[in-house]
Amino acid sequence: MNRIPVPALLVTAALALGLCACSGGSGGAGGPGGDDKQAPPKTRISVNLTGDEARAGEPVTVTLAEGERLKEVNVTDSKGARLVGKVAADGKSWTSTRRAAPGTAYAIEARDAAGGSAKAAFATAAPDKVNKLTLAPGKNTTVGIAQPLSIVFDHPVKNKADVEKHLKVTTSNNTEGSWGWMQDWSGKDRVDWRPKEYWKSGTKVTLDATLSGIDSGAGGWFVRDYTTTFSIGRNQLVKVDLDNHRLTLLRDGQTVKDVPMSAGTPGGEKASWRGKTVLMSKEGTINMRSETVGLGDAYDKMVDYSMRLTWSGMYAHAAPWNAAYFGSANRSSGCIGMSDANARSVYDAVQVGDPFEITGSDAKGTQALNNGYGEWNLSWAEWQAKSALR
Numbered sequence: 001m002n003r004i005p006v007p008a009l010l011v012t013a014a015l016a017l018g019l020c021a022c023s024g025g026s027g028g029a030g031g032p033g034g035d036d037k038q039a040p041p042k043t044r045i046s047v048n049l050t051g052d053e054a055r056a057g058e059p060v061t062v063t064l065a066e067g068e069r070l071k072e073v074n075v076t077d078s079k080g081a082r083l084v085g086k087v088a089a090d091g092k093s094w095t096s097t098r099r100a101a102p103g104t105a106y107a108i109e110a111r112d113a114a115g116g117s118a119k120a121a122f123a124t125a126a127p128d129k130v131n132k133l134t135l136a137p138g139k140n141t142t143v144g145i146a147q148p149l150s151i152v153f154d155h156p157v158k159n160k161a162d163v164e165k166h167l168k169v170t171t172s173n174n175t176e177g178s179w180g181w182m183q184d185w186s187g188k189d190r191v192d193w194r195p196k197e198y199w200k201s202g203t204k205v206t207l208d209a210t211l212s213g214i215d216s217g218a219g220g221w222f223v224r225d226y227t228t229t230f231s232i233g234r235n236q237l238v239k240v241d242l243d244n245h246r247l248t249l250l251r252d253g254q255t256v257k258d259v260p261m262s263a264g265t266p267g268g269e270k271a272s273w274r275g276k277t278v279l280m281s282k283e284g285t286i287n288m289r290s291e292t293v294g295l296g297d298a299y300d301k302m303v304d305y306s307m308r309l310t311w312s313g314m315y316a317h318a319a320p321w322n323a324a325y326f327g328s329a330n331r332s333s334g335c336i337g338m339s340d341a342n343a344r345s346v347y348d349a350v351q352v353g354d355p356f357e358i359t360g361s362d363a364k365g366t367q368a369l370n371n372g373y374g375e376w377n378l379s380w381a382e383w384q385a386k387s388a389l390r
Contacts, residue, residue, distance in 0.1 A: 043067035043116030099213035129220025147353025158217025180386030242360025260327025318343035
């Protein structure tokens, strides 16, 4: 086979390109026999994130490399969700308000003021570890006036300030409140949002945790957003007087129940905690065993109308076996015991999130911050100081 010298190939290619250009021109805009359509304006863009392993956790910036002012930029992921952003004042760039999430593919389409458009795409690297969270109270629930908004994280949160910036609480009446960080009773990182004072009955509360694309630090990345809503129910609280052995339920400031009880035996580990605690759950009939709270084999029994107050095992419940001490002495293993009838009436009346304000000298100390919801035992200034943003 005869080989054509390289210069000849270049000449041939040049001739071919020239012929194509002449052919296209004759049939193009304004040419004989062609239409009057004009070629679309040329638009080119550049994106700060590129390739299939782009770094997550950064805003997406689209820059106009050629064309008129940017008019519109759409950045969507593979599920169709959009990254909202804003065009700069000079029209030369657009930046997303949210950060790119890990392990996500994004498509970009930009349009300029002259009608030109350009497209691009990239994908972020998959996360080494994903952090998740658990929210309390449950979504669309109604809770008492002391219930905090509580978030427990699956993995440690090193970047607490950055995470807290993306936790937005809105209320129907502009309730003042603050986040506070702690280690949960389980050992995991936890952050609670507590109002300055008890909630007002009827308040609607919404949390928007816009965490997708946020790096929690050693605990890994968040790859989704979270939202929850709840409402504040009746204005009621329970007062427990350890010294006078009485439990009183007040609603809208008026006493609706006042019953005798017997709390924990003073002088040792069997004594009750004092302070402002919060009803965590209504658990009904449960098995209580003393070894689970470090009291040996003192008891193992089924207990009715159980209302949990702490993670360490302090409840209010029915304790008919202790009837001789109701109203006269504290002789339980740490819980607040009542007759079957009185425990049932209290159980039916209270709601999760109601405050139990426990006072008296017959106590072993004040409930710890993370032993349930102990934040109401801190002053407002002390609680605010636990925010990572202060």
